[in-house]
Amino acid sequence: MAANETPYRYDAARACEIELHWQARWLADGANRAANPGDPGFDASRPKYYILDMFPYPSGAGLHVGHPEGYTATDILTRYKVMRGFNVLHPMGWDAFGLPAEQYAVQTGVHPAVTTRSAIDNFRRQLQRLGFAYDWSREFGTIDPDYYRWTQWIWLRAYHSYYDESRACARPIAELEAQCADEDRATGTDGTPWSKCTPAQRQGYLDTVRLAYIGVQTVNWCPALGTVLANEEVVDGRSERGSHPVFRMPLRQWMFRITAYAQRLLDDLAIVEWPESTRTMQAEWIGRSEGADVQFAVAGFGALTIFTTRPDTLFGATYMVVAPEHPLVEWACAHNPASAADIGGYVTRARNRSDLDRQAESRDKTGIPLGLTATNPATGLPIPIWVADYVLMAYGTGAIMAVPAHDERDFAFATRFSLPIRQVVAAADGTAFSADAAACEAGIACNSSNHELSLNGLPTASAARAMIDWLQSKGCGVRRINFRLRDWLFSRQRYWGEPFPVVFDESGMHYPVSPEALPVQLPTLADYAPVQSDQPLPPLGKATQWVQTTAGAAGVDVRLLDPQTPVRRETNTMPGWAGSCWYYLRYCDPRNSTRFVSKEAEHYWMGDRGVDLYVGGSEHAVLHLLYARFWHKMLFDLGEVTTREPFAKLYHQGMITSFAFERADGTLVATDAVHEVNGGWVETANGAPVTRVIAKMSKSLKNVVTPDEVVAEYGADTLRLYEMSMGPLADSKPWNTRDIAGVFRFLQRVWRLAIDERTGELLLARAPDAAVERLLHRTIHKVAHDIEKLAFNTAIASLIELVNAATRPTAMIDAADGGLTRDQMNRFLRALSPFAPHICEALWEKLGEASSVTTSQWPVVDVAMLVDESIEMPVQIQGKVRARVQVPTAADAAQIEAIVLSDAMVVQAMAGRTAKKVIVVPKRMVNVLV
RNA sequence: AGGCCUGUGGCGGAAUUGGCAGACGCAGCGGACUUAAAAUCCGCAGAGUUCACCCUCAUCCGGGUUCAAGUCCCGGCGGGCCUACCA
Structure with missing residues (x-):
């Protein structure tokens, strides 16, 4: 019965019908295609806008409602910018190589190529079902050979480059080779002139400067994952993914010399419009510290170099500590057989302890004396050298001078082992030095003089400068800037990744694959499971036919190697981060088969400052965003891209x-x-x-919500609207299924405003209501303003207010009474369309409009409609609101004061007292002080 | 341990950045329509108080600046995120 009365209701079935219809049409019409310069239909007179979502990693589980949050936000902005006359690039694709896909494949026994493709298909279906205005003609995945061909190409560009410190940019390594040959430069540790070097020696030298280089490194080896991991992927001594124990071991690996870019990566954080927290995290990760390298003489060994940020405390260095991996440890054992066993025992224990265990013991310091002394260059006194695992080989020089009076860690160690503590800094505020804690703050140097130098009385900063000057004059110290950032380990012992375009000959020398021979295709391997072992064994090693080949077959330039030469391919693969380092560039020109991106397309879409808006989660604040910036800067130096930074503005949606x-x-x-x-x-x-x-949503708590279920119950427009109305985009917000009904009812009211539910006929008012017309202008104005601020929640609230104001009472039978006129409905639909495009398309069509609402212009606001002739102002007496008065909008402070003081309510509230002072803030409020 | 963020009705959240606290939505209550219900529409709705009006109190707690503080400053408590022996 009820259903029959309103057969044209906006319910879930109707919403879904409308949505599927329009989604199919958008795709068929290519409605969201962005034309490149030179393409038919490209309009060069329009400004460009590049809106990018972070590449999703398609998992077998499909989307959960967290994914569409950022995507809906960028979609609204995209549709809005298009209506505002911009050429908008808004692409989508898939980050599909990497560990999770491979793990999933190993678990299910289905090849990752298969599981990944079906996960992509599912993600694409789910995204398209939400009606996002992506230019699907630009879609690609990192696993496409047409794409990873260029990932390999960029790696080769880095391989063929070195960092020229004098010019602070990357240069072709061929230039360096030519210089070495011209000058017959002595290279390497033994000083052999270039002309006398063997090819292997030359390569060894070049590998010390290449941006993509091979070298022996202490790596993070994760036996459970069967691969090594980057520092960024290790958290608390465990793998970031899966939380498996990670051990440190030396291994010959491909690296990226990201450290060469440390200063620029830090400096250019100033030119991007990014959340402060993210810039801080990157800056801390890069970890610049200023200080000095200081050499301490060790009899027989030579100089022990340490890095310190507090050279001003050198007089307080009462002992030294080296890391267990430091070369001095081995030397000490060799020269002091008596204690070698004890030292060796300690070092072995320290080394076998994973970082996790070291963590657990946290402040409990361990260590053992090396039986050596060094000479403190400032005091000339001998001080003992210890080995302890609280000093890390990977930072600085792997050795420290210990100043227990002014460093907490050194203080704890000195206390534990009864080492002397010597105060050399006095607190600036005169607080006396206490022997139960280190005083780490800056202060005034004291007890710091020898016959040549006195720091006494100098504040910390100038004391440090004076000390460095003195050390430099004595030749035993130098000013130095040290970074926490380390080179980026770029090899993984896994199957599901980009192969390196490089081969090795029998002597172990490496040769690049020439660019014309790319891509080096990932061989199809039936057994791709990682080998769990104590030693890294890349699965690609099992593809013996592929691995063992000839230089000619592998595509090595004949000028480098005779085509018949037997070579072995690199069996490591690139890490999951590789593909996402440059995908935003490929979107500009995704089908280019001769370049990774055409200069013209890159120049147009990246413009002066790169991607205009980049939206994604803050979990990528360091890893992806740092790696991508690094690649971008390399490409910039090599003349391949035109902006210094890839992402001008970054925004993190909340969880x-x-x-x-x-x-x-x-x-x-x-x-x-x-x-x-x-x-x-x-x-x-x-x-x-x-x-x-x-x-957090998790399977175990049974609180995961998927877009599919919400779409089935309410439709995509409701899901989009709900996610945007939950609260500020950047905040984390709880999903509350019950609240969805609110925005669904709103869309039903929108529908009912335009359509007679009983007949399906249009309902339009004869004449505009003046108040509704004013409100419509204000609403459109506010919505535009809020979209630009990404404040979608308040934009939606104002749209709801408008609809509530325009909604005709049930009792109003005549369709031509109340509601919106055709013209008002037209403008309203345009303003709502970025948020709920499907229902707007359907109603737009009902209005008789020929083309799609998405191609219409943003409605024009009459600014005269934004101001009223008179406004109500609250009047405070002694700071409390006691009355409200109506004043002309244009009234100045004096006129307002006059109106207020003559107002009956005000007079009554003042109870005969006289106004001592009247504060008038026009358009805001009045405060009368008596 | 440090750094950053955050704290507003029963709930999610507004508040033009110093100017009427609680927009909008959920949940709740009342009314109209209906035989009834659902749906819809119209209202009420921070707390206290003898309907209402009025008044008083109210944005985690305590101080401060100001004519005026959710907003700015100082101290404390709670929640979140990041970093964590980086010399």
Whole structure:
């Protein structure tokens, strides 16, 4: 009965029908295609805008409602910018190589090429079902040979380049080779002139300067994952992914010399419009510190060099510590057989301890004396040298001078082993030095003089300068800037990644594959499982036919190697980050088969400052965003791109969380094990009360929501609108299924405003209501303003207010009464369309408009409609609101004051007292002080 | 341990950045329509107080600046994120 009365209602079925219809049409019409310069239909007079979402990694589980949050935001902005006359590039693709896909394949026994493709298909289906205005003609995946061909090409560009410190940019390594030959430069450790060097020696030298180089490094080896990991992928001594233990071991690996770019990566954080927190995290990761290298003489050994940020405390250095891996340790054992066993024992224990264990013991310092002394260059006194694992080989020089009086770690160590503590800095505020804690703050140097130098009385900064000057004059120290950032380990012992375009001959020398021979295709391997072992064994090693080949077959330039030469391919693969380092460039020109991106397309879409808006999660604040910046800067130096930075403006959407329930003991309960009892919640099994808390969505808590289920129940427009109305884009917000009904009802009201649910006929007002017309102008104005601010929640609130104001009461039978006129409806639909494009298309068509609402112009606002003739102003007496007065909008402060003081309510509230002072803020408020 | 962010009704959140706290939505309550319900429409709705009006109190707690503080400053408490022996 009821259904018959309103057969044209906007319900889930109708929403879905409309959405599928328009999604198919957009795709068929190429509605969201962006034309490149030179393409038919390209309009050079329009400004460009490049809006990018972070590359999704398609997992087998499909999308959850967190994914579309950022995508909906960028979609709204895209549609808005298009209506504003911009050429908008808004692409989507897939980051599909890497560990998770491979792990999933190993678990299921289905080849990653298969599982990845089906995951991509599923992601694409889900995204298209939400009606996002991506230019799907630009879609690609990192696993496409047409794409990774260029990933390999960029790697080769780095391989063929070195960092010219004098010019602070990357240059072709051929230039350096030519210089070496011209000058017959002595290279390497033994000083052999270039002309006398063997090819292997020359290559060895060049490998010390290449941007993509091979070298022996202490790496993070994760036996459970069967691969090594980058520093960025290791958290608390465990793998970031899967949380498996990670061990340190030396290995010959491909690296990127990202450290050459440390200063520029730091400096250029100033020219990007990024969240402060993200810039801070990158700056801290790069970790610049200023200080000095200081040499301490060790009898027999030579100089022990340390790095310190506090050269001003050199007089307080009472002992030294080297890392267990430091060469001095081995030397000490060789020269002091008596204690060699003890030292060796300590070093072995320290080395076998994973970083995780070191972490667990945290402040409990361990160490053992080396039985050596060094001479403190400032005091001339001998000080003992210890080995301890609180000093890290990878930072600085792997050795420190210990100043226990002014360094917490050294203080803890000195206390533990009863080493002397010598104060050399006095607190600036005169606080006396206490022997139970280190005083690390800057202060005034004291007890710091020898017969040539006195720092006494100098504040820390100038004391440090004076000390460095003195050390430099004595030739035993030098000013130095040190970075925490280390070179980027770029090899993985896994199958599912880009192969390196490089081969080795029998002597172990490496040769690049020539660019024309790219891509080096990843061979199809039936057994791709990682080998769990103590030693890294790349799975590609099993493809013996592929690995063992000839220089000619591998595509090595004949000028480098005779085509018949037997060579072995590199069996490591690139890490998952490789593909995402440059995908934003490929989107500019995704089908180019002769260049990674045409100069013209790159120049047009990247413009002066790169991607205009980049939206993605803050979890990539360091890893992806640092790597991509590094690649971009290399490409910039090599003349391949035109901007210094890839992403001009970055925005992190917040996480969508969910509810879970917590027992009295703090443990969590799955949502399906709880039910609501008059306003509270109890655990179904035992009736015990539980409290609702906010938690991450997880399978175990049964609180994961997928877009598919929401779309089925309400439609895509409702899902989009709900996610945008939840709160500020940047905040983390809990999903509350109950709230979705609110925005769904809003869309139903929009529909009902335009359509008679009983007949399906248009409902349009005869004449515009003046108040509604004013409100419409204000709404459109506010929505535009809010979209530019990415404040979608408040934009939606104002659209709701407008619809509520325009909604005709049920009792109003005549369709031509109330509601919106055709012209008003037209403008309203255009303003709503970026948020809920499908329903707007359907109603737009009902209005008789021929083309799509998405190609219409953003409605024009009459600024005269934004101001009223008179406004109500609150009047405070003594800071409390006691009255409201109506004043002309144009009234100045004096006129307002006059109106206020003559107002009956005000007079009454003042109770005969006289105004001592009247503060008038036009258009805001009035405060009368009596 | 340090750094950054954050704290507003029963709930998600607004507040033009110092100017009427609680927009909008959820949940709730009342009314109209209906035989009834659903749906819809119209209202109410921070707390206190003898309907209402008024008044008082109210943006985690305590101080401060100001004619005026959710907003700025100082101190404390709670929540979140990041870093964590980096010399």
